[in-house]
Amino acid sequence: MKRIICTLFTTIALLCTDSAIADASAAKQHCVITVGDVDINGYYVIESTICYSTYQQAQSSVSIQSFTLGVHYDGTNGTGSSTSVVGDDCNGGGLNVSAAWNDRISSTRNGCGKIVHYEHINYGGATYSTTGAGALINIGGSMNNKTSSIKYSS
Numbered sequence: 001m002k003r004i005i006c007t008l009f010t011t012i013a014l015l016c017t018d019s020a021i022a023d024a025s026a027a028k029q030h031c032v033i034t035v036g037d038v039d040i041n042g043y044y045v046i047e048s049t050i051c052y053s054t055y056q057q058a059q060s061s062v063s064i065q066s067f068t069l070g071v072h073y074d075g076t077n078g079t080g081s082s083t084s085v086v087g088d089d090c091n092g093g094g095l096n097v098s099a100a101w102n103d104r105i106s107s108t109r110n111g112c113g114k115i116v117h118y119e120h121i122n123y124g125g126a127t128y129s130t131t132g133a134g135a136l137i138n139i140g141g142s143m144n145n146k147t148s149s150i151k152y153s154s
């Protein structure tokens with residue numbers, strides 16, 4: 001009898017563990033990167049990166065004084081996990097994306113008038129530009145899931 005109960009508990013524990021892992025991997029993550037000045041090499045100084053479980057929480061964390069340069073999404077049409085880059089202005093600065101976001105961006109909502117997505121870090125390789133402040137644009141062609149660095153300008 002003891003053996004049966006133990007086997008039962010083991011099975012339940014495995015089921016719980018499996019579903020917990022599945023939930024964690026399915027969970028969307030929404031991060032806000034706050035950037036400051038542009039350094040002499042053309043990279044924003046990253047002041048903080050804070051992540052939330054919902055897009056709404058991420059957006060409501062952005063102070064009214066700051067400006068969203070762009071929101072980048074894992075999925076097309078603004079779906080899936082997101083990274084919002086928040087700063088002061090669209091002055092041509094940029095950043096290398098985090099390891100977690102490398103080769104992952106499939107759509108972008110522009111805050112800045114022009115956002116250039118680069119295939120490689122340090123603004124290298126092929127590019128794909130999204131233009132028009134407020135526009136939500138799928139990253140087209142061969143640049144889908146390829147972005148490794150990004151520049152923001154007006």
Ligand SMILES: [Ca+2]
Nearest residue numbers: 074104105106
């Ligand atoms: Ca993607």
